[in-house]
Amino acid sequence: MTTEDKLKEIIVRDLKLTHIKAEDIKDDDFLFGEEGLGLDSLDAVELVVILQRHFNCEIKDMQKVREIFTSIKTLSDYIRSVQNAT
Numbered sequence: 236m237t238t239e240d241k242l243k244e245i246i247v248r249d250l251k252l253t254h255i256k257a258e259d260i261k262d263d264d265f266l267f268g269e270e271g272l273g274l275d276s277l278d279a280v281e282l283v284v285i286l287q288r289h290f291n292c293e294i295k296d297m298q299k300v301r302e303i304f305t306s307i308k309t310l311s312d313y314i315r316s317v318q319n320a321t
Contacts, residue, residue, distance in 0.1 A: 238290075238311040245289055246307075250278055262308040271306075279304060286310075292317045 243257035246266075255272065265271025267279070274282075282304060286292040292314050294300060303313045 238314055239307050241289070242307050242310055242314075245285055246272075246282070249285055250274070250281060260307060262311075263306050265306060266304055266310075282310075286314065290314045290318070 239262050240257070243260045246252065247255065247257045247260075252272065260272065266282075267274045279300070283294060286294065294303060294313075303309055
């Protein structure tokens with residue numbers, strides 16, 4: 236299973252997104268806003284917890300949160316960069 240697929244499943248399950256299935260999410264779909272999955276600021280906090288719990292990744296540079304949380308692709312790229320750095 237790819238990092239992207241794992242992220243999609245975890246996000247749908249942990250954020251209780253009943254309106255969408257993991258397999259329907261595209262890697263470049265926006266996570267926030269009406270054009271994407273429609274996540275909000277509370278979901279962003281939960282995403283931080285998901286990254287820590289499931290991928291052992293912490294976001295140290297809070298200035299980059301918006302960039303990292305743009306899409307499944309940007310999230311998975313960040314996860315891989317952190318895991319490769321250790």
